[in-house]
Amino acid sequence: MSIKQSYKEKRITTEEALSKVETGDHIVTGLAAAEAQSILSELHTIADDVEDVIVSTCLPLSNNEYFTNPEYKDNFRMEAWFYSPGIRKAHKDKLVSFIPNHLHLAGTKRLAHRDVDIFFGTATPVDKHGYLSLSLSATYEKLMVQNADIVILEVNPNLPRTFGDTTVHIDDVDFFVEADYDIPELPIAEPSEKDRIIGKNIAELVEDGSTIQLGIGGIPNAVAAELLDKKDLGIHTEMFTDGMVDLYNAGAVNNKKKTLMPEKMVATFALGSKKLYDFIDDNPAVRIMDGNWVNDPHVIGQNHKMVSINTTLEVDLTGQCASESIGTKQFSGTGGQADTAIGAQNSPEGKSIIALYSTADVRTGEGDERKTISKIVPMLTQGAAVSLSRNDVDYVVTEYGVAELRGTSIRERVERLTNIAHPDFREELKEKAKELMIW
Numbered sequence: 001m002s003i004k005q006s007y008k009e010k011r012i013t014t015e016e017a018l019s020k021v022e023t024g025d026h027i028v029t030g031l032a033a034a035e036a037q038s039i040l041s042e043l044h045t046i047a048d049d050v051e052d053v054i055v056s057t058c059l060p061l062s063n064n065e066y067f068t069n070p071e072y073k074d075n076f077r078m079e080a081w082f083y084s085p086g087i088r089k090a091h092k093d094k095l096v097s098f099i100p101n102h103l104h105l106a107g108t109k110r111l112a113h114r115d116v117d118i119f120f121g122t123a124t125p126v127d128k129h130g131y132l133s134l135s136l137s138a139t140y141e142k143l144m145v146q147n148a149d150i151v152i153l154e155v156n157p158n159l160p161r162t163f164g165d166t167t168v169h170i171d172d173v174d175f176f177v178e179a180d181y182d183i184p185e186l187p188i189a190e191p192s193e194k195d196r197i198i199g200k201n202i203a204e205l206v207e208d209g210s211t212i213q214l215g216i217g218g219i220p221n222a223v224a225a226e227l228l229d230k231k232d233l234g235i236h237t238e239m240f241t242d243g244m245v246d247l248y249n250a251g252a253v254n255n256k257k258k259t260l261m262p263e264k265m266v267a268t269f270a271l272g273s274k275k276l277y278d279f280i281d282d283n284p285a286v287r288i289m290d291g292n293w294v295n296d297p298h299v300i301g302q303n304h305k306m307v308s309i310n311t312t313l314e315v316d317l318t319g320q321c322a323s324e325s326i327g328t329k330q331f332s333g334t335g336g337q338a339d340t341a342i343g344a345q346n347s348p349e350g351k352s353i354i355a356l357y358s359t360a361d362v363r364t365g366e367g368d369e370r371k372t373i374s375k376i377v378p379m380l381t382q383g384a385a386v387s388l389s390r391n392d393v394d395y396v397v398t399e400y401g402v403a404e405l406r407g408t409s410i411r412e413r414v415e416r417l418t419n420i421a422h423p424d425f426r427e428e429l430k431e432k433a434k435e436l437m438i439w
């Protein structure tokens, strides 16, 4: 059968795609901008026909009815590898639960726990050879194409065609639903003065010829702006970002000194602006590879001078990082924070860096009132998940400087971390450390 004929036979409507869902099914969808938006925005419409459907997802960008409207709580249950703002709200209403994970094992462990009945993904149109691209993410998506009982992909011509583990043949897909929406973009904030100082502090740690990973959040993106004068940088990262496009265009990234996949920028997913999506479109220098491989600390460590740069919500005086929850309140996820930090330490001359503002202005209640707290704390807030062990942090960076923790004792850590805390909190931190007998 010709490719055109095969595509025609597999093409169905959103309604037909939804009719495949049965009571008790486990659905998986793509990560962030690779989420099957048009199908999921209609999922609630089959609520009268199904119950106990589980939807596994990661950093979803749209706030679909099926998980935000409590009316559907007996029909659909979302379980998520990484929280986004919409999920945080739904969590409060008990409509969502978090799946603890290191991102590189998210897909395989989930499959070991629960078979996947349907994968709703996204893809570029099928090419003349019968191939399509999963486009923005191969974090676990390729794995789901290989393992789900039914694979249904939303074909959207606006998606960039990427290379790597995103390539799938039409024969491996059961059905296609045509869609034509704009790809969701991540707003990029202008770096603040604090971001610039942190970026400069980090730039001093990043040697020419390093391969870098930049994590999710405001600071890592701002850091890229301070690396523009570097030479021979390479990219091996979980998330491909706008900052990396700027580094490539400025000539700071050329991937020539990479010891693993030289000449190529390697990522598991991409999320950013249209500029980023245009950059990765049909770009043979970018490889979107399976998260199982990209984020495996053993693989990351094969890059010499690998530098991981991530951020956290709270770090204690011994170096433990609570990067995904505020107390028991789930905020985001571990993602690849530990994967990349451990990977960087496996790397010859590698460095794992955690960057954070020294303080946060946090809400005191439901209103607009805020108070300033130190993000460097004597003890993590009770119930907080330790996303990154203190054993895996080489450097902590704030706008007040750099604390090198590699090889240090707890006493030295208290001293160094206190020195990069906001001056208003330093005395209090030292007093508390004495009380806790750690200094």
Ligand code: COA
Pocket (backbone or CB within 6 Å): 214, 215, 216, 217, 218, 219, 238, 239, 310, 311, 312, 313, 314, 323, 324, 326, 331, 332, 333, 334, 335, 336, 337, 340, 360, 361, 362, 363, 374, 375, 387
């Ligand atoms: N206590 C209470 N609230 C805090 C806080 C603390 N210690 N630190 C920050 N906050 C609040 C901020 O005030 C802000 O609240 P607001 O939205 O009401 O203003 C909110 O938490 C987010 O803080 P911000 O610093 O803007 O977060 P971010 O968007 O830059 O993301 C992380 C930072 C740590 C949440 C994010 O990087 C993350 O999820 N990391 C874990 C995963 C990871 O690193 N993966 C790496 C590979 S991609």
